[in-house]
Amino acid sequence: MNILVINSGSSSLKYQLFKMPEKAPVCSGLVERIGEAGSEVSDHGVALKKVIAAMSEGPNAVIRSPDDIVAVGHRVVHGGERFKGPAIIDEAVKKQIKRLFSLAPLHNPANYKCIEVAEQTFPHAKQVAIFDTAFHQSIPEMAYRYAIPEEYYKEHRIRVYGFHGTSHKYVSEQAMGWLKNPEAKLISIHLGNGCSMTAVNAGKSVDTTMGFGPLSGLMMGTRSGDIDASVVFHLMEHSGYTLEQLSTLLNKQSGLLGVGGTMDMRDIRKRLEQGDEKARLAVLLYAYRIKKFIGAYAAVLNGLDAIIFTAGVGENDVAMRAAVCENMEYLNIVFDQQKNTQYKKELLEINADESPVKILVIPTNEEYEIARQCFELVS
Incomplete structure (x- = not known):
């Protein structure tokens, strides 16, 4: 199963193509300085289009048609309290990602842009969101609540969310296996x-x-x-x-x-x-x-x-x-x-x-x- 992974940061886009369940990627790469002064890559949408062209054109092409990709996995930085694991992206999920733009202004808009481009490019592939915050949804209330009046949590959802969850989850599982x-x-x-x-x-x-x-x-x-x-x-x-x-x-x-x-x-x-x-x-x-x-x-x-x-x-x-x-x-x-x-x-x-x-x-x-x-x- 061919799965394309898109990991977009505030000014970068990393990608890897996997033929799952094999762990070694078929190809990988990085686009940097997105949106910076003097850069030819104006936004994450342009960056992803360059990635797709690199994978599908020329003698080193690794995909022949968009239908070769079964799923596209998107790193999404902020999932709020709603997402405790991966989610198939539909209009409701996209709406929630947009709603959280203000909590991750450097990342969620870029993640959203890549989702839109991937939907257009790979219309038959499943689009999947993997949230940085999801791993931390197991944190107990005594650790995630701030010592401020309750209405700020209930009305504004002000609490600890945590980030880098995908990395912490991966290395902790590796450690448990080693030990x-x-x-x-x-x-x-x-x-x-x-x-x-x-x-x-x-x-x-x-x-x-x-x-x-x-x-x-x-x-x-x-x-x-x-x-x-x-x-x-x-x-x-x-x-x-x-x-x-x-x-x-x-x-x-x-x-x-x-x-x-x-x-x-x-x-x-x-x-x-x-x-x-x-x-x-x-x-x-x-x-x-x-x-x-x-x-x-x-x-x-x-x-x-x-x-x-x-x-x-x-x-x-x-x-x-x-x-x-x-x-x-x-x-x-x-x-x-x-x-x-x-x-x-x-x-x-x-x-x-x-x-x-x-x-x-x-x-x-x-x-x-x-x-x-x-x-x-x-x-």
Whole structure:
């Protein structure tokens, strides 16, 4: 069964074509800088049309006609409270995705555009939505409610939704298989440009660092992570900041970029080697937040079997993993630096042999997880 997976970010579009149930993709690719100044790709609709042309034209074509595609799996960032799993896309589902534009303004409109183009291009294929928020719908009320009057939840649906759910679900299932323990207590640490952590108990999300939107929790590439709301009030009252300026500050000018001068951890490392004090502080802040949430989630889970590092920084930054895991013996986390340097794009334990808690580096595979969920639903 040919399943095309579309994973669209705010300014990028990743795709993979799977012949399910085989795990290795038939083809894959990435379109970047969508909508940016000087880019030839004005929006996600244009990007997807380029992808389809690349797959179906020329000597390297992998599909002969639109009917070769049985299903198209779409990553949709925000599904609100309604969607607890994958959904066949119909007019009602599309209406709900549009309704949530304001909660994910950089992502849901792009996801919606790709759905429209895919419907036109593959009229006989099933269109399936896989929601980033779905995995976190198992979080209990005491964790997803904010301590504000009830009407703000009932009328405005203000609560913790959580994100990166597809990634957290995939790596936690891989960890449970590795540990041969379906009841495992896990902390999944997804570190990319966006960063989040999730406490997972027996395969279910019970708490996560991102909340109503993707701004809270960990320090990220350009997002501040947790910050006292009083800072917002102070800047509005004493410096005349507008809501738009505050949103830009906290979402696009903070995090690694705001503290260390660049949003890319690889560039931070280069500056650190040159003795840059701002880079040093950025790394310290970044690691400290992760450590703090490991302690918090170990308490929430009342125990811990493994922590998982995944995504771009989690999989590739040896020094960051060391900074997080060192001096954690109190939580039965005993780190092995030699093992830490041996990661080669496949699941690896980097804990000492005697460590009661395992430290796992697991490459995430959101596209395959989307394809797998589509396959199960359509089959």
